[in-house]
Structures are given as C-alpha cells and as structure tokens.
Amino acid sequence: MTVSVLAPLPGRVFALADVPDPVFAQQMVGSGVALEPARDQGHLTVVAPIAGKILKLHPHAFVIFGEKATGVLVHIGIDTVKLEGKGFTLIASEGDIVAAGDPVVSFDPAFIDTTGYSAICPVVVMDSKPDTVESPSVGEEVKTGDILFDWSA
Template sequence: MPLVSAPLDGRAVGLVAVPDPVFARLMVGPGTAIDPVREPTEAVSPLDGVVISLYHHAYAVMDAEGHGVLTHLGIDTVELKGGGFEAPVKKGDRVTRGQGVIRWNPAAVEAAGQAPISPVVATDATADRTREVIEDAHVTRGEALFTWA
C-alpha cells in the first residue's frame, strides 16, 4: 500500500473544506487538503517517484507502481501566472520523498486574494481505496497523510 506523506506543514482539513468543487467533490481523486502555515516554504514530494506534471502552482509525482499524487498549491493560483512560485526540479526528474519541488509563500498567495489551502490527491484512485486519511490534525512535511490499496 503506497504511503503518501504531507508535502507541507499545516493543518489537514479534508477535501470538503476546499473552496473548489472539483477537489471538494473528489473529481480529481480522493485524498485530503492542507491549510499551510503562512510563511515562505518549500512543498516537497509526497513519495518517491518521477515528476510527471509540473506547473508553477501544482505538481504530480508517480511512483514505480504507477500511483500518482497531485499537490495543488492554493486554489485559483493559476491566476498568479507563476508569480511567487519557483521550482528547483523539472518535469521528468526523479525525486525522493521529502525532496523540495516548489518554493512558495502561502501568506503572499492569501494577500493576492487566493486561498492557500492545498489539495493532495491520489489521481486515478477511488475513495474506497484510500485508507487512514488525515482530515483534522496538524501535519508536518514528511508525516503520513494517507495510504491507498
């Protein structure tokens, strides 16, 4: 069962708390969301794998067994057109759990009028296959967030 680690420090709040119906209704996949601490930080890889998708505000990593995890930094942050986001990796890079993927500042995102809450979802999974999903607790980067079968 793949273990997905928290890519950010903050409070796990569950996907129903995400102010975007695409995530809140599990249309992208099951998982949880993190309301991040409001300070400059680096979002890290939630598992060992390859960066299969990378945008200024979001990234997906797939492990060797084909399990993909999307981390979306904030809601509607695409409107910031990359401002305030910096990626030290690129699409196709191999990353390890806990390795930095995108540097950003949730406080600056919030000051720009966007919600910094960050969904972390298992793509191509169903809700009945996710286990031990953290939805109401403080989490630290690298801590277990959920698993799936």
C-alpha cells in the same frame, strides 16, 4: 502494495469536501485530503509526497508518478494558476526522479492570502475512486514529511 503519502508541507489537514473548489471537493480528480499551510514559517518548501518521476510540473501544481502506477497531485492553492507563477519558485524540473521528501517548489502562503485566492493545498491520488483515501490526521497539524495517509495501490 501500500504507498505512504507524506505531507508535502506543514499545516492543518482537512477533508477534500472542505476545499473551496468543486473539482476537488467532489473528488473529480481523485480522493485525498487538503492542507491549510502553516503561516508562521514564511516561505515554505513543498516536497515530493512519494518517490517517483515528476510527470507534470507547474509553479502552482505538480504530479509525481510512483510505483504501481500511483500518481499523486499536489495543488498549491485554489485558482493560483491565475497568478502565472508569481509567488512560486520551482526547485525541481519536470521529468526529474525524486525521493519522497525531495524539494519540488517553494511559495509564500501569506502572499497567496494577499491575492484573494485560497492557499489550501489538495493532495490527491489521481484517478482514485471517491472516498478511498482515509487520513487519520484530518483536523490535526502535520509537519513536512509526516505520513498524511497510506494508499493501497
């Protein structure tokens, strides 16, 4: 079974190796890609990349557990946990059942830029083997809801 993982926000797609955090760059959490958020739209609404249950929800990150035991992590920025929720607004709640494209959290990437942290957003299939996600859109701009990559569960 193949699961289409949608872009949870608009931006430019990067390889995880380009993320300024060794945990993501070395794919310790799993394989995936990262998005450098668009800055021309102000506050961005981050949406569920797959349908499923919000297993974990923090202002800076969330995990959705979908079909075939596929968990997808969206991490909004690098080291943004240190902001203790400042600059983020939760829209959904932990435990919610969501459809792909449902809003989960909003934030302002320009605010993150002022903190000295990176606003790049890794999108990772949890516990997947390194280099098992291939995205045809690396280097390209995507819109919220575009297919970011397909995952064979």
